[in-house]
Amino acid sequence: MKLYYAQTMNPRKACAVAKYLNSPVEYIYVNLPKGEHLSPEYLAENPNGKVPLLVDGDMHLWESTAIMAYLAVKAGSDLWPNAPEAQVEVLRWLSWDLAHFSRHGGSLYFEHHVKPAFGLGEPNTAAVEEASKFWRRFAKVLDTHLAGRSYLVGEKLSIADFGVGVLLPWAKESHLPVDDFPHIVRWHERLMAIPAWRDPFPAPASIAA
Numbered sequence: 001m002k003l004y005y006a007q008t009m010n011p012r013k014a015c016a017v018a019k020y021l022n023s024p025v026e027y028i029y030v031n032l033p034k035g036e037h038l039s040p041e042y043l044a045e046n047p048n049g050k051v052p053l054l055v056d057g058d059m060h061l062w063e064s065t066a067i068m069a070y071l072a073v074k075a076g077s078d079l080w081p082n083a084p085e086a087q088v089e090v091l092r093w094l095s096w097d098l099a100h101f102s103r104h105g106g107s108l109y110f111e112h113h114v115k116p117a118f119g120l121g122e123p124n125t126a127a128v129e130e131a132s133k134f135w136r137r138f139a140k141v142l143d144t145h146l147a148g149r150s151y152l153v154g155e156k157l158s159i160a161d162f163g164v165g166v167l168l169p170w171a172k173e174s175h176l177p178v179d180d181f182p183h184i185v186r187w188h189e190r191l192m193a194i195p196a197w198r199d200p201f202p203a204p205a206s207i208a209a
Helices: 009-021 040-045 064-075 084-118 125-146 159-164 168-174 182-192
Strands: 002-005 026-029 053-056 059-062
Touching (some): 009 084, 053 064, 064 159, 084 125, 084 159, 125 182, 168 182
Parallel strands (some): 002 026
Antiparallel strands (some): 002 053
């Protein structure tokens, strides 16, 4: 298997799961500032021109949540639960995250972290204000859910945790007010104790974006 990645938010999910599972993947770094994701060669592999991408034989799988699930199923790991009810819960939180939590957090990540890294100008004040408002709204939902819980679904780590928590390592750079949500902080401290979450990328930090 080949896992194409960059040191950005969505590839972080796939790399963390692959490292956690010790998946037999060959990591291939895609240099986004140099436009390698838009090269004809890469677009032939993934017409979206995005990372991550997992290639396993004839299968070309994009979208980080699908890649996480595939790696877990292939490894026989309970990061993807066996019980159908728990599987639905994992899907619920991953869907919620993409529609709400990381959607708005991703806007803050882009405005405060990606723009400076790629020389794209100053943060858009209106975009930051709107994203901050909605991120706080949905952070409260997550914080309430995590009260008294170790993980998002049941009492076991799952790909839902890797997905929903993806931006928290960049909380400072993204100006995410996580300290206002103590249960999120506690949950993420638990995730940071996992080496694969704390340091998911195989390449040197010097190429991080």
